[in-house]
Structure formats: structure tokens, C-alpha cells
Amino acid sequence: MPPSPPSPAPTHPELHRDAYIDGAWVAGSRRFPVHDPFDGAVIAEVTAADEAMVDAAVAAAARAFAAWRHQPAPARGRLLGQLAARMLADEDRLAALCVRENGKPTREAVGEVRYAASFLTWFAGEAERIYGETIPSAHPGQRITVIREPVGPCALITPWNFPYAMLTRKLGPALAAGCTVIAKPAVQTPLCALALAELAHQVGIPAGVFNVIATDEAARIGGRLLAAPQIRKISFTGSTGVGKKILRDAADDLKRVSLELGGNAPFIVLADADLDAAAAGAMIAKFRNTGQSCVAANRFIVEEPALAGFTARFIERISALTVGRGSDPGVDLGPLIDDAAVAKVRHLVADALDRGARLLHGAPPDGKTRLVAPVVLAGITPEMAIWREEIFGPVVAIRAAAGEADALAQANDTDAGLVAYVYTRDGSRRVRFAEALEAGMVGVDEGLVSTAQAPFGGVKHSGLGREGSRHGLDDYTSLKYIATRISG
Ligand code: NAP
Secondary structure (H helix, E strand, O other): OOOOOOOOOOOOOOOOOOEEEOOEEEOOOOEEEEEOOOOOOEEEEEEOOOHHHHHHHHHHHHHHHHHHOOOOHHHHHHHHHHHHHHHHHOHHHHHHHHHHHHOOOHHHHHHHHHHHHHHHHHHHHHHHHOOOEEEOOOOOOEEEEEEEEEOOOEEEEOOOOOOOHHHHHHHHHHHHHOOOEEEEOOOOOHHHHHHHHHHHHHHOOOOOOEEEOOOOOHHHHHHHHHHOOOOOEEEEEOOHHHHHHHHHHHHHHOOEEEEEOOOOEEEEEOOOOOHHHHHHHHHHHHHHHHHOOOOOEEEEEEEHHHHHHHHHHHHHHHOOOOEOOOOOOOOOEOOOOOHHHHHHHHHHHHHHHHOOOEEEEOOOOOOOOOOOOOEEEEOOOOOOHHHHOOOOOOEEEEEEEOOHHHHHHHHHOOOOOOEEEEEOOOHHHHHHHHHHOOOOEEEEOOOOOOOOOOOEOOOHHHEEOOEOOHHHHHHHEEEEEEEEEOOO
16 A cells, blocks of 8 residues: 555644653753654654763662662562553553654554553562572581572663663563663653653652663763663663674673664464464564564565465555554554664665565655555565565565475574564474574464563574563572571
8 A cells, every 4th residue: 555645743742851860850951853753843852961961860870779679579569560550541642652753553552552561560570579599508507598689770771663662671670670770762762761750750669760861872971871880780672783882891890781682583484384374473573563673574484385375365464554654543554763764674675676586565665755665575585685684664575495494594594583483383393493493582373472471582693681571580680699607
């Protein structure tokens, strides 16, 4: 379907535009604009944090840590639960804000608010279960006890594609564990993080426990935050290149680092698969957030006998998608986040066509608007950039596989290892693929793997550490072993 015509901008809710430091809103001397991705209109001018604000936020988080870590864990959990409830009570306003600065359709924005709140709910419960252990000692008269302590003030760096959920996936376990935080949201989407700070303030999360600073100078201001000696842990979600730099820089001060980085997910359809189920799963895996997701299916690998059947079913579903402003009713795909994102998708499509890919559906984006209608390409070869890089847009790249071994080899032929999807009815193949795929997560006949209950994260160049599940707390706690002599 062609993009729908522009419609008038919706009125937007009250916005917080200043930094949130030590429980107060702090205006700076300089501001930067936040744009609506649909038409580039300026939504708000947000305070650009300067060095003094970074230092004040770090000092506040360090001060607050002393008391917050000693709050009873159920009390910390209760506040997280209240923040989740507050988010859900306010989901329409929060979703409208997300649509405005991120561009995603309203239905998806509401889904994101609920998904984001689910991490707070989950870690509200987990706060009470930060268990230690006792271990039988090899030495008479000695007791071995292990306790889990919060690592300290944390810096949380988040991307624009899920501006609430990528923050709460870190905020939940950090606060549950007794850590304090300073969040630095992406330059495109600071307003969602600031809205979350407002709600945290309302439910009574103490001053200094959760601070938010925004900047349009990520390397300089973000760098100062990450280098502060009081910061004992960095949790970063974003691109692999920036993640590697952050890991290198953190080495000097031996800070703990968690990295949730880019993916290049294979979506494998084997000859015996239920092709309707595969096409349905592919819609979710490919088109959520207009393809701008780290777990987006990037490489469709289809066993020869299933190629025609799967492709026809997939294109039939894709043909029903509508593209437009996220706030318009019935829109499935919103605009891409900015002009650079459109340029990248255009380049990947042009490169594939130049190298011999076949256009099965849609047309190469013309770059006149940030609305990009779905494109389906077949005849993909491994030299094409579209096979090597994250597409981050609504473009489907399909390559045939000669059999099971070929499909697996193609799937693992990448530095990335975040998620892989496989569709097959054969029980043995399900196990073989799930175990042989080099990825931190595998969807078996399942196109959506993200949920608060499961450990989210990658292997290879897709990251270090896990978010969500009970394992999500590990990155925010240190084990302390106490040897006690109980008799002379
Ligand atoms: P990005 O450019 O790496 O930015 C991510 C965050 O890092 C932003 O807040 C950014 O600030 C900040 N940043 C950039 N350079 C920095 C520096 N030198 N020091 C400190 N902070 C710095 O990534 P993106 O383009 O926003 O996000 C898309 C990427 O994130 C994709 O690769 C996607 O796969 C990945 N992602 C991964 C997951 C996961 O869970 N594995 C989830 C979502 C997204 P500015 O915005 O101000 O530049």
C-alpha cells in the first residue's frame, strides 16, 4: 500500500523538558530540539545537560545509594510495583508521547507501555527473592555465608527504538537490587524517560535514586557520566560499535558493563514447516516497530521446497499493511526514526538490487518522506550489505537454502548472535536447530521472544549479560563471601 497522506498533528500531553536530578527538575542554559519523526516538527526543546549537571546527578546517585541499599528489599519492590501501576494508569498519555517522539503506531505504543511496566512488576517481585546461601565448609568451626550486595550507582544508556521498555528493563533490576541510577536516553527520545521520572517522583521513589539527564552530545556528556569514578556499573543498549567503545573505556576503572547490542536475526523456514504459522510469525518478527528492533528478522532463510509457498503467504499478509502517522487509526507501520535511517534502508535496497536481487513486492524508497512502505527482495547473496548489516526498516531479504545443513550454516554466518527463529514441524529438527544456532535466544515456531520472565540477551557481538528474568538481577549484584570462625 502507498503511504497515507499527512494528517494534522495531534495535540500532545504535558511534557517535562528539563533534567531530573536529585528529585528536582533542573533547567540548563542550553536546549536541543526533539522532533516528530513523521514530519520533523519540533515537539519540545529539552535541557542539554552540561558537565555540572552530570556531576550533580552522579553525586546525588552516590549519596542516595547509602540509604537506598539498606531499604528492606520488599519496600524497594513495593515502590517499583507502584511505578508499574502508575504507568498502566497513565498508559494513554505515555503511549501518545511515545508515538509523538518515536513515531510508532498507537497500538504498538500502548503495547510498549505495558511491556515496560511488566519489567517493573517482575522485578518488584524479584526484589524479595535476592537470596544468599550458606555452604558447608571444609574446615571445622567455620561457616561460609554468601550474600548478594548492590554494585553501586549505575549509568543506564538507552536507545530510541523502545524508549520506555529499554529503560525499565534496566531500572527494574537496578532499583530492586538496591542500586541507584542515572539514565541517559537517546537524543531522539528523551521525553519518554523524563515522563517516567515524573511518575517515579509521584510514587515517592526517593530523591537521587533515579536521575535522568538528556544530551545531544552523547560522546562528551555521556562519556563524562560513564567515566565518573562513583559509577560502578554501566548498562548500555544500542549499537555494537558504541558498545565496544564503552567496554574498552570502562576497562581503566574496571566498571561492570552489560551490553545489549545489535542483531542480525535469521528467520529459518524449513521444508516441513506450517507455512501459515511461519508467515504469521514472520509478520511480528519483521515488522514490529516498523522493523526497527534489535530482534527484527533480518535474514529470511527458506528451504527450497518451502520457498514459493512461504513467500506467497508472507507477501499476501504484507500487502495488507498500512503506512502512515503513528497516531492515525489503523496504521501498521509508522515513519522511520530519522533521515539517516531512511538513507540507510535506501542504500541497503539499492545495493541488493545492483548486485542482482529480485524485487518481489513494493518499490525502493524514494527518500522524499520518512514513511517507507514494505519491500520484499529475493535472490539475496551473502556479499550484499543487506545480509551483513541490520536493516532496521520494513525490508524483507529472502535467500534459499539447499537443505538443513545449508540453512544452519547460513544462519550462523554472522558476527551477531542475539536471536534466531526457526519454523519446522519436526521435533528432532527443532531441538537440533535450537541447540546449534549461535544466538542468545531462539524462537521455535515463535516470532516474538521478548517477555519480562525470560533472560534477554545475546552472544558473539550482540552483547554481554542478560536482562529480564531472575538472571536480570545478576548484573546489578555482587557476591560477597563471608568466612566466619565460630569456635576457638
Ligand atoms: P546508538 O547510536 O549506539 O545509541 C544508543 C545510546 O548510546 C544512545 O543513548 C546514544 O546517545 C548513546 N551513545 C552514543 N554514543 C555514545 C558514546 N560515545 N558514549 C555514551 N553514549 C553514547 O544506537 P541506536 O542507533 O540509538 O540504537 C539502535 C541500535 O540499538 C541497534 O543496533 C539495535 O539493534 C540496538 N538495540 C539492541 C537491543 C538489545 O536488547 N540487544 C535493544 C534495542 C536496540 P545519542 O542518542 O545521543 O546518540
